[in-house]
Amino acid sequence: FTLTALSFAALAIAYATSDFSVANVWDNSHSLQPLIYKITGTWGNHEGSMLLWVLILTFFGALVAAFGRNLPAALRANVLAVQGAIGATFFLFILATSNPFARLNPAPIEGRDLNPILQDLGLAIHPPLLYLGYVGFSICFSFSVAALIEGRIDASWARWVRPWTLVAWMFLTGGIAMGSYWAYYELGWGGFWFWDPVENASFMPWLGGTALLHSAIVMEKRSALKIWTLLLAILTFSLSLLGTFLVRSGVLTSVHAFATDPTRGVFILCILTLFIGGSLALFALRASRLTAGGLFHPISREGALVLNNLFLTTATATVLIGTLYPLAVEAVSADKISVGAPFFNLTFGPLMVPLLVVVPFGPLLAWKRGDIFAVAQRLMAAFAAALLAVLVTALFIDGASVFAALGVGLAFWLICGALTDIAVKSGFGTVAPGVMLRRFAGLPRSVFGTALAHLGLGLT
Structure with missing residues (x-):
């Protein structure tokens, strides 16, 4: 070196x-x-x-x-x-x-x-x-x-x-x-x-x-x-x-x-x-x-992470195919073609939507075996915020398409889901404010790192 x-x-x-x-x-x-x-x-x-x-x-x-x-x-x-x-x-x-x-x-x-x-x-x-x-x-x-x-x-x-x-x-x-x-x-x-x-x-x-x-x-x-x-x-x-x-x-x-x-x-x-x-x-x-x-049980944090891997690796494969396909065509037929944004938007996008829907569930599920209904109940506020964002975008922003409204809704879903994760693990609404603050200060760095990454994904 x-x-x-x-x-x-x-x-x-x-x-x-x-x-x-x-x-x-x-x-x-x-x-x-x-x-x-x-x-x-x-x-x-x-x-x-x-x-x-x-x-x-x-x-x-x-x-x-x-x-x-x-x-x-x-x-x-x-x-x-x-x-x-x-x-x-x-x-x-x-x-x-x-x-x-x-x-x-x-x-x-x-x-x-x-x-x-x-x-x-x-x-x-x-x-x-x-x-x-x-x-x-x-x-x-x-x-x-x-x-x-x-x-x-x-x-x-x-x-x-x-x-x-x-x-x-x-x-x-x-x-x-x-x-x-x-x-x-x-x-x-x-x-x-x-x-x-x-x-x-x-x-x-x-x-x-x-x-x-x-x-x-x-x-x-x-x-x-x-x-x-x-x-x-x-x-x-x-x-x-x-x-x-x-x-x-x-x-x-x-x-x-x-x-x-x-x-x-x-x-x-x-x-x-x-x-x-x-x-x-x-x-x-x-x-x-x-x-x-x-x-491990399919409904668990491990199961959510496996689902995450499934979507991510499939999405990677679609990008790889779209990137290398022109090379394969040129090698076989000597024809030059290009694969542009329409292909990637139609293949990559649909894979990301279910992944983004699942993301807030993962950190809230327990290891080994989780309760999907309890987690869904905790995420009701995040769902309500996302639904409200979709309606506001569709009704009050001129020229906003259905896809744009859904995109804004997914962003709010991710952001509110990340905040919900921290709130639940801090005991928000279930313990006294002083206890909640102590729990918040004592949360592992990995919890904040996960929330920050998911917040960034929502903002993107």
């Missing part, structure tokens, strides 16, 4: 000082650029962004090495070995196809300047956050491969993996949100989401990571869904690698794609085959040796 950080710092200094003897600096900078755009230009290109990618990869590996002393020695060694293998492969990719330090002799007097679209503060925030999310899932992947190598997995594995998953998911959420806002005001698409192929490439690991977070909770609390959680961890990072391939291979047309040559695409495809194919082959060979998880 230290050597990679020094390498990245050297490239950043070359940008800051306008050292045009470095081809990468000459191609993406100008001496009259503001300093902030000189520095952000370090990763505003393929070569520099790949160096940032491996810097973050080695950073996460260093964190495991430094703070993973509570892990079993064999597991920690295997996790670091897998991280090291991923890092070595991408270092080889950089050296073979994407050297950010290639020199020009004689050095040009002036640079060609950074793409005007990238001369924005969004470049300082969006790519680093996105890469922290993308690469953060590599730790979950390494833990999964290490568990398969050892042939052992239990609830403690989920406790170790869940914080890494949460950190990566939070960074990826921030990166996607910042990118959506940046595209909104910079590209003038008229909206925050366009279902662009590279947008989809970041959205798929986010969906996978969301499913992984929820399944890891079941595994940690009930020792269930062990094999499924392991597979989700592998697939989530695999989708991150797929996103890297889509952005840098040039196989899909996108405003986000880097200018590339075929050699890079072939190299990344080989990396995909090695890590995705290798990990899935290992899973097929070793997963059956792992002990099965615990049982």
